[in-house]
Every structure is written in structure tokens, then in C-alpha cells.
Amino acid sequence: MQPSIPTPTSNAISARYPAGALAFPHRDLTGIAHLARHEILYLLDEAEQWVALNRQPQKRAEVLSGLTIINAFFENSTRTLLSFEIAGKRLGADVVNMHAATSSVKKGETLIDTAMTLNAMHADAIVIRHASSGAVRLIAEKVDCPVLNAGDGQHEHPTQALLDALTIRHALGLAPGSDLNGLKVTICGDLLHSRVARSNILCLTALGVDISVCAPPALMPSGIEAMGVRPFHDFNAALKGANVVMMLRLQQERMEGQFIPSPREYRHLYGLTLDRLAKAEPDALVMHPGPMNRGIEIDSTVADHPTRSLITRQVESGVAIRMACLEVLTRRARGVPGWADSDGFGAGGAA
Amino acid sequence: MIPRPLTITGGRLVLPHGEPSPGTIRCENGRIVALGDVAPQDGDEVVDARGALVAPGLVDLGVFAVDKPAFHFGGITRAALMPDQGPPLDHPARIRFAAQSGKPDMWVHPLAAATRGLEGRELAELALMRDAGARAVSTGRRWIGDSGVMMRLLSYCAMLDLVVVTHAEDAGIAGNAVATAGEMATRLGLPSAPAEAEALAVARDITLAEATGAQVHFRQVTTARALDLVRAAKARGIRITAGVTPAHFMLSDLELVDFRTFCRMSPPLRCDDDRKAVIAAIADGTIDVISSGHDPRGPEDKRLPFADAEPGMAGAETLLPLTLTLVRDGHIDMARAFALLAGKPASLLGVAAGKLEVGAEADIALIDPHRPWIVNSDKMAAAAGNTPFDRRPVEGRVTALFKGGTRID
Numbered sequence: 001m002q003p004s005i006p007t008p009t010s011n012a013i014s015a016r017y018p019a020g021a022l023a024f025p026h027r028d029l030t031g032i033a034h035l036a037r038h039e040i041l042y043l044l045d046e047a048e049q050w051v052a053l054n055r056q057p058q059k060r061a062e063v064l065s066g067l068t069i070i071n072a073f074f075e076n077s078t079r080t081l082l083s084f085e086i087a088g089k090r091l092g093a094d095v096v097n098m099h100a101a102t103s104s105v106k107k108g109e110t111l112i113d114t115a116m117t118l119n120a121m122h123a124d125a126i127v128i129r130h131a132s133s134g135a136v137r138l139i140a141e142k143v144d145c146p147v148l149n150a151g152d153g154q155h156e157h158p159t160q161a162l163l164d165a166l167t168i169r170h171a172l173g174l175a176p177g178s179d180l181n182g183l184k185v186t187i188c189g190d191l192l193h194s195r196v197a198r199s200n201i202l203c204l205t206a207l208g209v210d211i212s213v214c215a216p217p218a219l220m221p222s223g224i225e226a227m228g229v230r231p232f233h234d235f236n237a238a239l240k241g242a243n244v245v246m247m248l249r250l251q252q253e254r255m256e257g258q259f260i261p262s263p264r265e266y267r268h269l270y271g272l273t274l275d276r277l278a279k280a281e282p283d284a285l286v287m288h289p290g291p292m293n294r295g296i297e298i299d300s301t302v303a304d305h306p307t308r309s310l311i312t313r314q315v316e317s318g319v320a321i322r323m324a325c326l327e328v329l330t331r332r333a334r335g336v337p338g339w340a341d342s343d344g345f346g347a348g349g350a351a
Numbered sequence: 352m353i354p355r356p357l358t359i360t361g362g363r364l365v366l367p368h369g370e371p372s373p374g375t376i377r378c379e380n381g382r383i384v385a386l387g388d389v390a391p392q393d394g395d396e397v398v399d400a401r402g403a404l405v406a407p408g409l410v411d412l413g414v415f416a417v418d419k420p421a422f423h424f425g426g427i428t429r430a431a432l433m434p435d436q437g438p439p440l441d442h443p444a445r446i447r448f449a450a451q452s453g454k455p456d457m458w459v460h461p462l463a464a465a466t467r468g469l470e471g472r473e474l475a476e477l478a479l480m481r482d483a484g485a486r487a488v489s490t491g492r493r494w495i496g497d498s499g500v501m502m503r504l505l506s507y508c509a510m511l512d513l514v515v516v517t518h519a520e521d522a523g524i525a526g527n528a529v530a531t532a533g534e535m536a537t538r539l540g541l542p543s544a545p546a547e548a549e550a551l552a553v554a555r556d557i558t559l560a561e562a563t564g565a566q567v568h569f570r571q572v573t574t575a576r577a578l579d580l581v582r583a584a585k586a587r588g589i590r591i592t593a594g595v596t597p598a599h600f601m602l603s604d605l606e607l608v609d610f611r612t613f614c615r616m617s618p619p620l621r622c623d624d625d626r627k628a629v630i631a632a633i634a635d636g637t638i639d640v641i642s643s644g645h646d647p648r649g650p651e652d653k654r655l656p657f658a659d660a661e662p663g664m665a666g667a668e669t670l671l672p673l674t675l676t677l678v679r680d681g682h683i684d685m686a687r688a689f690a691l692l693a694g695k696p697a698s699l700l701g702v703a704a705g706k707l708e709v710g711a712e713a714d715i716a717l718i719d720p721h722r723p724w725i726v727n728s729d730k731m732a733a734a735a736g737n738t739p740f741d742r743r744p745v746e747g748r749v750t751a752l753f754k755g756g757t758r759i760d
Contacts, residue, residue: 033538110651110654110655111655111656112654112655132655132657132659133539133540134539134610134656135656137609138610153541153656153658154541155539155540156540198538198540221532221537222532222533222536222545223536226534226537227534
């Protein structure tokens with residue numbers, strides 16, 4: 001039984017966006033910051049076909065057959081790495097994972113040398129996670145293939161923001177092409193150290209969402225309101241009117257005294273319980289990028305709520321979004337009509 | 352070898368006061384012996400300045416490396432070497448070595464590390480280092496967090512009559528920050544600290560300077576709030592002075608966009624209002640010294656993720672032209688520019704230089720203040736090209752430099 005393999009650019013999508021590579025004129029995906037609204041929507045719409053494919057029993061498309069994708073993870077990750085690996089494999093690519101723990105990075109090799117090494121192996125796309133903000137961009141400048149940011153320090157995690165937007169769009173039953181205009185989203189937790197929060201703020205504001213952010217002062221980034229969000233310290237006040245509540249993970253090492261007095265005190269002020277969720281809109285949805293600290297930032301009754309929690313659906317969207325990003329960014333190398341160099345590719349440079 | 356007497360004619364002398372005025376300068380045995388309307392004597396080497404500015408050689412109060420080509424390009428004849436070396440300048444032998452390291456055509460004035468290893472705990476052998484040639488004491492690029500240590504340091508230095516050059520950033524607040532808290536740091540996700548970290552440090556050290564009678568020089572004061580404290584303390588007669596580098600009056604944290612590591616400074620670049628406050632403080636005399644903070648760093652220190660890169664810039668070559676922008680914009684006059692670049696730093700170091708006056712060391716720069724050139728990080732005289740001013744057109748270039756009355760080629 002051979003499933004029907006979706007064509008990369010269905011007519012429905014191409015009708016809404018500029019032709020060919022102009023729909024997404026970036027070689028890399030290093031952040032949401034440089035993406036225009038229509039470029040974000042383009043990636044979301046491209047992901048729809050992969051959501052459909054991933055629900056089939058036979059989940060393989062051979063679009064990237066013969067291509068090599070390197071997942072270079074300089075920081076520990078299970079979920080994101082797995083998601084990128086599955087995405088690459090379902091597209092038919094050869095996927096190789098490089099873990100910092102088992103690499104020469106530990107032997108003192110510089111990031112640039114590692115990048116040059118990966119480049120010399122003729123990867124067709126490199127997916128990078130690194131603990132330093134800006135590291136992915138630095139590597140992108142040194143390699144010849146598309147680079148995808150799987151999280152750099154406290155800067156950006158663009159595929160997480162895209163998958164969150166896609167998840168919301170599906171949960172609200174919105175058609176492809178729709179933005180999220182007028183929606184109210186509250187993001188709560190350790191915003192200071194969160195790349196997920198930064199990418200989500202950029203992505204959701206571009207799609208017309210009204211965002212409130214909530215954190216204790218020590219975990220609230222300075223000047224965050226300049227990013228077009230309303231800051232709160234009081235969670236109950238921040239929840240008022242929210243259609244979606246996004247909780248952020250509290251890092252273990254920040255729980256003991258440095259930023260907040262204790263996990264239970266954090267839960268007291270910022271834990272999402274069913275009672276607290278009632279302060280939001282009656283049908284408000286709950287999201288969390290994972291992994292969760294159950295009983296600290298989110299209660300199990302909320303996380304496992306059958307109708308309100310989108311947490312497992314976020315994971316599902318994640319694979320589809322990463323497939324879409326890999327497929328779109330490798331079109332140039334694969335010579336997809338309209339995407340080759342001579343077709344005006346590269347107009348936008350790195351994003 | 353005793354150089355021939357030198358007479359420079361046809362230039363415009365930059366004297367401690369007033370506009371540059373036509374005049375001749377005559378030097379003998381390495382010192383200035385006559386100024387103004389004087390004639391060369393038989394046997395003098397005569398140099399025609401052809402209308403150039405005849406100014407004192409720059410005295411750079413705070414460099415991190417001895418980099419002669421860059422210093423000579425920038426008209427710097429004396430530089431105070433920061434103790435942040437490997438190993439730190441916390442021992443008399445290292446001071447003695449550093450003090451000889453530039454001679455004869457460049458004088459290095461080492462600054463003694465205030466504490467052993469610059470660790471902020473035990474006082475270093477300051478009197479021995481003074482007698483080995485240290486012209487002042489410095490906490491380096493670090494702040495002494497223990498106020499008790501700082502107070503004992505200042506009272507000891509007051510007794511030894513040594514200026515203490517301090518780094519004003521409260522380490523508890525600054526932590527591992529690499530940027531100033533604000534929109535740019537937030538957007539880039541860089542570890543940041545509020546600008547108040549500087550004011551807090553300045554406030555403490557002003558208090559301790561007053562209590563101990565020590566003379567404190569804040570090597571860099573970069574925020575409006577800290578400058579207000581300095582201004583007020585000076586008005587009360589406390590013996591403090593303040594310096595800055597051109598980066599903090601030319602650039603703001605907007606430059607960090609795209610994670611440009613050449614803009615990673617210590618202290619970090621501030622918001623634009625602070626940048627303007629620095630210019631105002633230079634204009635009103637709150638800031639006494641402009642230095643280069645020269646710190647050439649190659650790609651192994653700079654081609655890294657922003658937070659992992661070393662701070663600092665190669666600043667010796669651009670020190671003069673960037674300071675001259677303040678003259679061109681009318682914030683200061685030419686005499687004051689050279690007070691900031693040479694006169695005041697020389698007096699803080701206690702050296703008879705930095706001014707064109709009879710008896711002073713004949714460290715002289717001939718300068719074409721309007722000569723245009725473009726900063727190019729690939730073609731710097733410095734040991735490395737880490738300048739945030741790459742590709743920037745500037746004006747002002749040294750056309751000849753004399754150290755102790757001898758021309759440097």
C-alpha cells in the first residue's frame with residue numbers, strides 16, 4: 001500500500017504566496033525575528049501536508065532521498081532531537097546525530113572548526129542546538145548548506161514557535177492561510193532564560209496575537225514590553241481574557257534560592273492549577289513546550305486535561321513543522337523548479 | 352646616544368589653553384626648551400610641519416597589550432599598561448620588565464595590580480612595585496567586591512601617593528552579563544545586567560575615596576547615573592577623576608545586533624541616552640581622560656558566540672580621530688581634546704609629559720586633523736583588527752611622531 005505522496009507545492013498554497021523561492025527567500029532558519037508574516041504562514045501551510053502524512057500508517061515520503069542531514073546538538077536534548085530525526089527520516093533523508101558529549105567539542109575544538117568539519121562532510125542541512133545565544137548564526141555564516149536553529153542559548157527556538165502556532169491554529173479549527181488575529185495568549189514562567197518565549201513572542205505578534213507575559217521580576221527580561229507584549233507579575237491578572245495559556249519550563253538550577261525561593265513557593269504564585277486556569281477564558285487552552293515539571297509550573301490535572309491541554313498535540317505538530325522546514329530549505333539543493341539559484345533565490349539571506 | 356636638537360617650524364601649536372596658534376617648538380636633550388616665536392639654532396634638525404598641528408604625544412591611560420605599531424600609528428608615545436596580563440602585574444619583577452618593554456621609542460607605564468592575582472583578596476606589594484616603576488595601581492578589569500579590602504587598599508595607596516585606577520561594575524549585579532539590560536539584550540537573549548551596576552560601584556568607591564583621602568580614577572564611567580555621582584563628588588572636592596573610551600561615546604548597544612563580538616566591551620555598550628550623557632560629561636569636564644583601552648584580540652578570542660568571546664577592542668589607532676569628532680561637533684575645543692588624551696593622563700601618572708611646555712619631555716605628534724581615512728579591520732597596524740569601527744570614515748591622522756625629541760619611523 002503506497003500512500004499518496006503530497007507534492008511540495010500544492011496549488012492551494014502557491015496561490016496565496018509569492019511565486020517560487022520568493023515565498024521563503026532565506027537560506028537558513030536561525031530565528032523568527034527576520035521572518036515576515038507571510039513567510040511564517042508559508043511554513044505553517046507547508047506543514048499541513050505533513051500533519052496529514054504523519055497520521056497515515058505509512059509515513060514515508062522520499063522527497064529528501066539521498067540528502068544528508070546532520071543534527072549537531074551541543075546541548076542536551078531528547079525531544080527536539082528526536083523530533084528532527086523523525087522529521088528527516090520520514091522525508092527519506094539520511095539523518096546523522098552528533099552529540100556534544102561524544103564529540104571533539106569536549107576536546108577543545110572551537111565551534112568554527114566543528115562547523116567547518118560538518119561542512120566538509122557535505123551535509124545538505126545542519127540542525128544545531130547550542131547553549132550560547134547567537135552560536136547558530138555564527139555557524140550559519142561558515143557553512144554552505146541551510147542551517148536550522150534548534151535552540152541557541154536564550155535567543156531563539158524558531159521551530160518551537162512555528163509548531164506552537166500550528167497547534168493553536170488546528171485547535172481552533174482555523175483553515176490553512178489563517179493567522180491568529182485577535183487571539184489573546186498569556187505566556188508564564190522563566191521568560192528571562194527562555195528562547196521559546198522569545199520566538200513565540202515574535203511569531204505570535206507577527207500573526208496578530210495579543211500577548212501578556214508573566215514572571216516574577218527576577219525572571220522578567222528588561223525591556224520586554226518593547227517586543228509588543230504586556231508584562232505582569234500577578235498570574236491571576238495576566239490570565240484575564242486569555243484564550244491560550246503557555247507555560248514555560250522552570251529550570252531546576254534556577255529553583256533554589258537564586259531566582260525564586262523554592263519550587264513550592266513558585267507553584268504558589270505561578271503554578272497553573274485548574275482553579276487558576278478558571279481565571280482565563282472558559283475554554284482556554286493550555287500549552288507547554290516540555291519537558292514539564294509536574295506539580296511545579298503545571299499541575300497534572302491541567303497538563304492531562306482531555307480537552308484543554310494541547311501538550312501532546314504540540315509534539316505532533318513539531319514533527320510536521322520540522323519536516324516542512326527541512327523540505328522548504330533544501331529545495332534549492334534539490335533543484336525544485338522556481339527555487340534554484342537562477343530563479344532569484346537568496347534575495348533575503350539568512351533569517 | 353644623545354639626539355641632535357630638534358626644531359619644528361611651520362606648525363600650529365596645541366598649547367594647554369586656547370586655539371592652536373602658529374609657532375615653533377625647540378627641543379634639546381629630549382626635552383622642550385623653547386616654544387612660540389623661536390628660531391632654530393645651528394646644528395638643529397629642522398622639521399617643517401607645513402601647517403600641521405603640533406601636539407603632545409598621546410598618553411593612553413589604560414591599554415591591555417604593548418602594541419607599538421598601533422600606538423605609533425595613533426600618535427601614542429606613552430601607555431599605561433593594565434595589570435591584566437598573563438600572569439598579572441602583581442610582582443615588582445614583572446613591573447620592572449614591563450616598564451622597560453617599550454623603550455626607547457615608546458614608554459610603557461605599568462599599573463600595579465592592586466591585589467595578588469587581581470583576585471580582590473590580598474594586597475599586592477604596592478610600595479615595592481611603585482619603586483620598580485609602577486606609576487599607579489589598578490584593580491584591572493575587575494571590581495574588588497569586598498569593601499573592606501577596597502578601603503584598606505585605598506588608605507594604603509593614599510599613604511604611598513599612588514592613584515588607584517578602578518573598574519566600576521558591581522560584580523554581584525553584573526554577574527556573567529555581557530550586555531546592558533534592555534531591549535537589545537532581551538531580543539538577542541544575551542546575559543545582561545542593569546546599568547545601575549556601574550553607579551553602585553562608583554558610589555561605593557567615591558565614599559571610600561572620601562573616607563581614605565585616596566585619589567581614585569574610574570577608568571571608564573559610561574552611564575548617566577554614575578556620571579552624575581562623579582560630577583557631584585567632584586563638586587564636593589573629593590579627589591576623583593573619570594575616564595572613558597571612544598566606544599562609549601560613539602556607540603550604543605544597538606551595535607550588538609547580529610551578535611557582533613567586536614562590540615563586546617567591558618563594561619558593555621550602553622543605551623543611547625547613556626552615550627549622550629558621556630558626551631555631555633566630556634564637554635562639562637566631568638570626564639577627565641579618554642583612553643583607547645587597546646586590547647587586540649584575534650579570531651580565537653572573538654570568532655565565538657557573543658557571550659563566549661573576550662571583551663575589548665583594538666582602539667589605539669582610532670583614539671585620536673574619534674576624539675576629534677568631539678571637536679568637530681563643537682563639544683570641546685582642540686586644547687581640551689589633548690588635555691583628555693595627554694595632559695590629564697600624564698598628570699595622573701605623574702610624568703612630565705602630555706603638554707607642550709618648557710621642561711616637558713619632547714613627545715610630540717604632528718597631526719593633520721582633517722586628513723580623511725577609512726578604518727579597515729583587515730589592514731590595521733595593531734596586532735589584531737578587532738575594531739567595532741570597521742569601514743567607518745574618520746578624519747585626523749598622525750603624520751610624524753617624536754619620542755623624547757627623536758623621530759619615530
